[in-house]
Amino acid sequence: MxxxxxxxxxxxxxxxxxxxxxxxxxxxxxxxxxxxxxxxxxxxxxxxxxxxxxxxxxxxxxxxxxxxxxxxxxxxxxPSPIRHVRPTLSRMTSNALHRALTLPGDPVLRPLPRQVAFLLEELQAPPRLAAHLRAVHDVAHQLVDWAEQHYPQLDFDRHAVLFGAATHDIGKILHPEELSWPGSTHEVAGHDLLIARGVTEGLARFARNHASWNAPGISTDDLLVSVADKVWKGKRVTDLEQLLIDRLSEAGHQRTWEAFVALDDVLDHIAQDAERRLAFQAGHPVAPGIG
Incomplete structure (x- = not known):
């Protein structure tokens, strides 16, 4: 508005x-x-x-x-001038969170899905968490765009991947200490939070599974979210990437090394902007605040 x-x-x-x-x-x-x-x-x-x-x-x-x-x-x-009908709806949430959700970033980051942004506002999420979710969501967007173009037979759900990337760390609203220190308590907490808000299990699962890529039953959707959650900051995880390479090789009827080269190229390209994404995240405070 x-x-x-x-x-x-x-x-x-x-x-x-x-x-x-x-x-x-x-x-x-x-x-x-x-x-x-x-x-x-x-x-x-x-x-x-x-x-x-x-x-x-x-x-x-x-x-x-x-x-x-x-x-x-x-x-x-x-007549009533338009300038006198300006609602201050952007102040429904803290200015700091609003900036994390709306500033374009460098590189420019896509906005989160609207329903996710509304949820973060309602829960007064830490601004740094919102910035992190935007970075991972944007990288997931790049990955699914690439996969659709180069591996059209790959079986995955675009909407689920993007929602999962946008909410994977939402449990850190309840465990904000894990924004600054390692921890996994937020994983189950995030899943339960989403379920309590009416999100289906098929979408809420990413909050619980994004660090469990070796668990039984992990789908290609889960692997794409997990890879996005690593490569956004330039981190490469060999065993995780190998699981995705195997799916790509099968879907594209390629030899393993061919799928490896293809994935390696796109991840290298995405990783080039890692420092700027990290700087965008660091530019937003951990505490919700009003600043």
Missing amino acids: DRVTRALIHLDDSSGIVGDALQELIDLYAHAFEQAPPANPRTLASRLIAAQFDDPGCIMHTDHGLLHQMSRRRTSAA
Whole structure:
């Protein structure tokens, strides 16, 4: 919402058409909160407080803890300028987390899937975790794009891989100490957190399995997430890569060394930006904060 209104700030809306359209968008946002308010009352309260408008023609109030939007057009003949209808919705979450989720990065990192970003905001995830998930998700995106182009017969679920990469470390919200020190407690915790939020087992499993590539029943989806979680920082793990090479060789009807060369080339290319991805992650604080 904030991006939309910033883009429209200098628009001549003398007819009021854009203002009406924006009002409909605000109403839709409010209705969504009414239908599915955040489970955490503190999150709901913070978003209610943050959703303030400069335009006195727009009134916010609560009823039974839910958000309602009441719209009253000004009685004055003068139109309400767009610049006075700027909601501060980007402040629903800490500024630091918002930056981690939205700054482009260098290299430019793709945004997380919308449902994942919303979940991180609701849970007030550490900004550094959000930055890390973006880096791994972006690398996973590069891997699946490459696999689809060069190994079209490889059996994997693109959506699952990208969701898994975007959420693999989400358990560190509950165990933030593992953002700074080694630990695996976040793995089962992340799986259970996603299940509790209604995520299917088929998607939640990556939070638990991303470091268990030698376990029985590990799929190609799991291997792609695990490789992305290593190569984003330039780390190469031979036994993990060999498992993926075997899948590639079979799918592409290649000799093992041919699949090795193909995977090695793309991982080398991805690893070239590892230091810049690491710098992007380090540029965001571990503590949620407001900064």
